[in-house]
Amino acid sequence: MEDKQLASAVQKIFLARTRRGRIFKATVFWITLFVMFVVPLGPLVLYYMWRHGNRIAMEDAADRIAPAEQTTAPEQEAAPPAGVAEQV
Known part of the structure; x- marks a missing residue:
């Protein structure tokens, strides 16, 4: 009798x-889906x-260095040396 109950329980599951x-x-569905599609990738x-x-690493490093060079302070307009008058 127990064999039939066990078989019935397994069948119901x-x-x-x-x-x-x-x-x-x-659970079996999601594990199977993961194993079939994600693992082979x-x-x-x-x-x-x-x-x-x-x-990719070299481009990434170049991108990190390039903005640092571009963010340097802009050069201020050079003022004429002292004692030199502006000529019109």
Whole structure:
């Protein structure tokens, strides 16, 4: 009798006839979705970073340096030396 009860419980779980079955099916669905679509992207991202990572890092470093050079204080207009009169 216990075998039939166990088989019935397992069947209910896998057929989502109970709250536990619905949770189980939802969990299996999300894990499967993650494994099928997100995990395989890992090698592609690693390959992209391996091929283009140095160029991206160099561009990023250049972007950090360039604004620092551009933000230097603007040169003030040079005043004529003392004792020199303006000529009209």
